[in-house]
Amino acid sequence: MSSSSSPMQSTGRKLKLKSKDDETFEVEEAVAVKSQIFKYMVEDGVSNGPIPLPNVNGKTLARVLQWCQKHADPTITEDELNKYDAGFIDVDQAVLYDLLMAANYLNIEELLKLACMRVADMIKGKSPDEIRRTFNIKNDFTPEEEEEVRKENAWALGP
Amino acid sequence: MRKERKEISQDDDRSPPADLRGADSAESSNKTRNCSGVGSVSGSTGPSSMEFQAPCPDQVLENVLENVLQFLSSRRDRNAASLVCKSWWRVEALTRSELYIGNCYSVSPRRATNRFSRVRSVSIKGRPRFADFNLMPIDWGAHFAPWVTAMASAYPWLEKVYLKRMSITDDDLALLAESFPSFKELVIVCCDGFSTSGLALIASDCRQLKVLDLIESEVTDDDVDWIACFPESGATCLESLIFDCVECPLNFDALERLVARSPSLKKLRLNCYVSIGQLCRLIVRAPQLTHLGTGSYSSPDDVVPGEHASDLQSALASCKSLVCLSGFKEMLPDYLPAIYPVCANLTSLNFSYANIHADQIISVIFHCHKLQVFWVLDSIRDEGLQAVASTCKDLRELRVFPFDARGDTEGPVSDVGLRAISEGCRKLRSILYFCQHMTNEAVIAMSRNCPDLEVFRLCIIALHSPDHVTGKPMDEGFGAIVMNCKKLTRLAVSGLLTDRAFGYIGKYGKLLRTLSVAFAGDSDMGLKYVLEGCPRLQKLEIRDSPFGDAALHSGLHHYYNMRFLWMSSCRLSPKGCQEIVRALPRLVVEVIKDEVAEGPDNTVNILYMYRSLEGPRDDAPKFVTILQ
Numbered sequence: 001m002s003s004s005s006s007p008m009q010s011t012g013r014k015l016k017l018k019s020k021d022d023e024t025f026e027v028e029e030a031v032a033v034k035s036q037i038f039k040y041m042v043e044d045g046v047s048n049g050p051i052p053l054p055n056v057n058g059k060t061l062a063r064v065l066q067w068c069q070k071h072a073d074p075t076i077t078e079d080e081l082n083k084y085d086a087g088f089i090d091v092d093q094a095v096l097y098d099l100l101m102a103a104n105y106l107n108i109e110e111l112l113k114l115a116c117m118r119v120a121d122m123i124k125g126k127s128p129d130e131i132r133r134t135f136n137i138k139n140d141f142t143p144e145e146e147e148e149v150r151k152e153n154a155w156a157l158g159p
Numbered sequence: 160m161r162k163e164r165k166e167i168s169q170d171d172d173r174s175p176p177a178d179l180r181g182a183d184s185a186e187s188s189n190k191t192r193n194c195s196g197v198g199s200v201s202g203s204t205g206p207s208s209m210e211f212q213a214p215c216p217d218q219v220l221e222n223v224l225e226n227v228l229q230f231l232s233s234r235r236d237r238n239a240a241s242l243v244c245k246s247w248w249r250v251e252a253l254t255r256s257e258l259y260i261g262n263c264y265s266v267s268p269r270r271a272t273n274r275f276s277r278v279r280s281v282s283i284k285g286r287p288r289f290a291d292f293n294l295m296p297i298d299w300g301a302h303f304a305p306w307v308t309a310m311a312s313a314y315p316w317l318e319k320v321y322l323k324r325m326s327i328t329d330d331d332l333a334l335l336a337e338s339f340p341s342f343k344e345l346v347i348v349c350c351d352g353f354s355t356s357g358l359a360l361i362a363s364d365c366r367q368l369k370v371l372d373l374i375e376s377e378v379t380d381d382d383v384d385w386i387a388c389f390p391e392s393g394a395t396c397l398e399s400l401i402f403d404c405v406e407c408p409l410n411f412d413a414l415e416r417l418v419a420r421s422p423s424l425k426k427l428r429l430n431c432y433v434s435i436g437q438l439c440r441l442i443v444r445a446p447q448l449t450h451l452g453t454g455s456y457s458s459p460d461d462v463v464p465g466e467h468a469s470d471l472q473s474a475l476a477s478c479k480s481l482v483c484l485s486g487f488k489e490m491l492p493d494y495l496p497a498i499y500p501v502c503a504n505l506t507s508l509n510f511s512y513a514n515i516h517a518d519q520i521i522s523v524i525f526h527c528h529k530l531q532v533f534w535v536l537d538s539i540r541d542e543g544l545q546a547v548a549s550t551c552k553d554l555r556e557l558r559v560f561p562f563d564a565r566g567d568t569e570g571p572v573s574d575v576g577l578r579a580i581s582e583g584c585r586k587l588r589s590i591l592y593f594c595q596h597m598t599n600e601a602v603i604a605m606s607r608n609c610p611d612l613e614v615f616r617l618c619i620i621a622l623h624s625p626d627h628v629t630g631k632p633m634d635e636g637f638g639a640i641v642m643n644c645k646k647l648t649r650l651a652v653s654g655l656l657t658d659r660a661f662g663y664i665g666k667y668g669k670l671l672r673t674l675s676v677a678f679a680g681d682s683d684m685g686l687k688y689v690l691e692g693c694p695r696l697q698k699l700e701i702r703d704s705p706f707g708d709a710a711l712h713s714g715l716h717h718y719y720n721m722r723f724l725w726m727s728s729c730r731l732s733p734k735g736c737q738e739i740v741r742a743l744p745r746l747v748v749e750v751i752k753d754e755v756a757e758g759p760d761n762t763v764n765i766l767y768m769y770r771s772l773e774g775p776r777d778d779a780p781k782f783v784t785i786l787q
Contacts, residue, residue: 101219116223120230128242135220140244149248152274153238155770156266157259158697158722 015042016050017065023058024050027065034068036107055105060098063088067111089118093134221246228254253277260284261722263301263325264747267773268309280319280344281310287725287767289700290324291349294727295765296753298780303327303350311338319344319370326350332357336364343396344370354379355407362388369423372401380407387413392420399426403452403486408432419444425480428452431488434459435467442474451478453486456494456513465493472497483532485509492519502526506553509534511560517571521546534558537572537593544576548583555586561593561620570595570620574602574627581605589614596627597654602636606643615640616651622678625655632656638663641671648695651675661685665692673698683710690714700725708735711766715742723769727753731763733786739768740786747771748786749779 015032017025033039041051053061070076070084091099096118103112123131132139141149220227228250231237234257241251257280258271272278285301303325310317317339327350335342342365355378361371362385387410389395395417409432418424418441425448429438433454442448458467471494475481481501490513499522502508506529510520517540524530524543530551535543537559547554557580559572572594578601580587587609597619605612617637625632633654641647641664648670652660656679664671665688672695680686686706689696690713699721707730718724718739733750740748751765775785 097219100223104219104223112223112226116226117230119220119223119227123227123231123240124233124236126236126239128239131239131243137220137244137247141242141248145245146242149242152266152270152772153241154720155772156261156271157234157238158261 017061018050018052019056019058019061020054021058023061025058025061025065027068028072031065031068031072034071034108034111036109038106053106056102057098060095060102063095063099064102064106064108064111068108071110085114089114093122224250225254232257234259256280258282262769262771263306264773264776265722265769265771268306270772272309272313276313277316278310278314279317280321281306281314281317282321282323283325284323285326286324286349287700287723288324288698289702289725289727294702294753295751295767296780296782297351298326299751299783300776300778300780301325302778303331307331307334307338311335315339316341318342319346321346321348322350323348324350326352327357329353329357329360333360336360339365341367343367344372346370346372346374347376348372348374349376351377354381355383355385355405356381358385358405359383359388362386363390366390367396369396370399371397372399372426373404374401376404378405378407384410384413386410386417389413389417391416395421396423397421398423399450400424401426401428401452403428403430403454403488405430406432411437415440415444421445422447424448426450426483428485429454431455435471435491435494436460439467439470439474442478446477447480448478449480450483450507451481451486453484455489456487457489457491458494461491465491468494468497472500476500479504481505483507483509485534487513490515492516495519495523498523499526503528505530507532510539511536511558514538514562517543524550527551528553530554532556534560536560536562537570538562540571541573541576541579544572545579545583548579551584553586554580554584556589557584557587558591559593560591564593564620574598574600577601578604581608585609586611588612591616591618591651593618593620595619595621596624597633597636598628599626599631599633599636599639600628602633603639606636606639610644611646612640612644613646614649615644615647616649616675617653618651618677619654623655624653632660634660634663638667641667645670647671649673651677652679653677654679656685657681658685658688661688665689668693670695672696674700676701676704678703680704680706683707683713686710687713690717694720696720697722699723701727701729703728705730708732708738711735711739715739718743718746718768719770721770723767725765725767726763727765729763729766731766732761733763736763736766736768737786745770745772745774747775750784750786752782752784 013029014026015029015038017027019025029042033042067088071081096115099111100115100119103115122134126134131137224247228240231240237251237255241248252274253276255275256278258275258278260266260271260283263283263285283306286299289295290299301324303322311334315338318341320335327347332353345361358378361368409430411433418427424445427441427445427448428450429452431454435456435458438454442451475497478501482504484498484501484505484507487510492515495515502523503526505527508527508530511534514536515538517538520535520539520543524546528550531553533547533551533554533556535558539559574597577592577597581604585608588611590612597617602617619633634657637652637656637660641650647668650664650668650671650673652675658681661680661684664674671693674689674696683706687710696717706726711731712735714724736748736750739746746768748766748768750763751767753764775787779785
């Protein structure tokens with residue numbers, strides 16, 4: 001995806017963004033285009049005035065932009081980036097959800113992937129009940145349905 | 160990932176609950192669900208761009224669930240995820256790309272393909288293992304046909320198929336070759352029913368083929384030059400070509416050309432129709448090989464014995480990446496030194512076809528410091544095993560096969576060899592050891608010295624053989640194994656064993672999944688101890704042991720948790736087996752008649768039973784009676 005960042009050709013133009021709690025951010029185009037949404041806007045030339053983002057709060061947007069900045073940096077090595085990502089995503093569940101939502105909404109592929117992998121890591125090794133508790137999910141199977149799935153998993157797909 | 164999202168929405172009728180938003184859809188239908196999960200789509204008067212109701216936490220996850228579940232690869236995790244709630248079940252089913260069926264009769268192809276719609280890799284296992292030892296008539300079943308037929312329409316993007324102990328026909332292979340344009344890997348283990356004609360179709364039609372591995376399978380010689388059927392021009396994608404079990408003459412020139420144009424080829428295992436001279440020519444073309452099966456390792460046309468030796472040696476030496484060596488099907492000892500230069504890097508060596516002297520094997524072993532996997536014939540003798548013990552400190556897996564499986568010889572390997580291995584190879588995880596006699600002491604020593612053992616299979620060939628020093632049963636030895644080896648999951652027992660041994664297994668074998676019993680035990684209590692004591696037991700295979708109906712009944716609480724139970728030449732009656740069916744109606748209970756091993760009329764020859772979601776199979780041959 002990332003042919004978007006060629007800072008040598010940076011126009012120095014900035015995008016103005018406004019979070020849902022009215023915080024404004026200025027970010028270089030080269031960084032902002034990590035988000036497909038902004039990329040299209042820049043390409044279509046509709047980037048005048050602050051872009052309202054009613055779905056992302058200031059705190060999260062700051063985080064996301066920081067991530068974009070890091071990932072747009074040409075001098076950073078892959079190792080450094082991996083290390084950065086590992087630290088970046090090591091956050092509590094509420095923050096993780098905010099990041100997930102923002103990455104999805106702003107269509108930032110690699111950030112979405114990073115966040116999703118983290119969520120997957122939180123699922124691994126858990127029983128169904130533990131997963132439900134971790135993510136506050138209601139079990140909407142009837143006991144009979146659940147038993148059928150359990151049986152199918154164990155009898156047909158078991159280790 | 161973006162590209163895949165587009166694929167998802169196009170291919171699938173059952174639209175996933177997770178709405179994967181791309182820039183285009185951000186402006187259109189936003190599913191404004193409230194947190195109680197009641198769905199409602201906002202319809203045509205959608206809000207203006209970028210505005211919608213912030214989803215609550217449950218929703219966030221649901222929106223990206225497909226992306227998240229894609230990162231789950233283990234079956235256990237996927238099975239757990241599918242039980243969380245209905246939407247997770249749906250999304251897990253959409254994202255499962257590897258389907259593993261441990262018993263082809265436990266579920267129907269239709270049910271499997273209905274649930275999982277985007278599978279790229281399928282593994283199916285069929286016959287029970289004891290069928291390998293001619294304990295069951297052929298044509299019992301485990302046909303690949305219904306599976307390949309179902310997959311041909313359900314999984315057009317299928318890439319990998321792994322089959323173990325299945326019956327495969329040439330028609331099946333033909334259907335496979337024509338149905339899956341992205342097909343990349345075919346691995347066939349312990350299967351039969353097909354011929355070189357079938358292989359020819361795979362070779363010619365699967366243009367993306369990377370892996371064609373034929374392992375321990377019976378292939379009929381149809382006189383078809385299947386090697387020549389690979390596309391003649393351009394480089395192939397081949398990474399692995401294993402056909403050492405295909406006992407049919409081949410077109411060497413075609414093989415040589417194939418290897419020459421397969422730059423990615425890493426694994427090549429030849430059959431016995433390849434001579435040493437030909438082997439040299441092949442290796443020279445493929446110095447990048449990591450795994451080599453040397454074919455016959457013989458040279459019938461030698462004018463001077465060993466005339467190819469230096470050619471072979473330099474050819475092998477040019478394979479800098481070689482880590483696994485096998486073959487040696489008709490090994491000429493003159494050529495043994497040729498492998499010395501590559502031994503230092505070997506992690507895996509299979510000498511189980513090489514009937515050579517112990518000192519010849521030892522001369523090789525002394526070079527193999529990195530060896531982790533070693534398969535050998537018992538002609539290695541105890542001295543050879545001592546050499547292994549002193550050199551191969553990294554050994555993880557050892558298999559010692561009998562050259563002469565009759566029970567009346569002295570036996571070249573014994574407790575001495577076993578003890579030596581236990582003392583030298585402390586990292587041992589898996590052992591299969593055939594011998595004529597054993598002592599408890601040596602087995603106990605191994606249980607103490609090798610705490611990482613996961614697989615312990617001791618096959619004392621002489622039936623009912625006691626500890627040959629003390630004359631006592633082998634109970635204590637096996638008892639020590641289950642007691643001390645905390646990671647043990649697979650056990651095969653033999654020798655003179657009383658119920659006491661089974662008592663130990665039931666008491667300590669808490670992680671045991673697979674147990675093989677042959678010619679052992681005193682009474683029903685033995686089997687009872689195991690069935691009551693081993694909660695993780697999945698696969699139980701028993702032959703020629705004095706377990707009857709009462710023992711069989713003691714497992715009723717557990718049979719639905721097991722993949723299968725096999726009991727042959729035991730003391731079961733048809734009535735006893737019938738009661739199992741009555742108690743556990745979803746178990747398929749097969750009583751198999753084996754002409755050769757027929758016992759008295761009111762005993763059951765072979766009992767093979769397994770849980771199934773589908774009920775009795777409809778392809779059972781005449782000699783199988785499914786009790787109902």
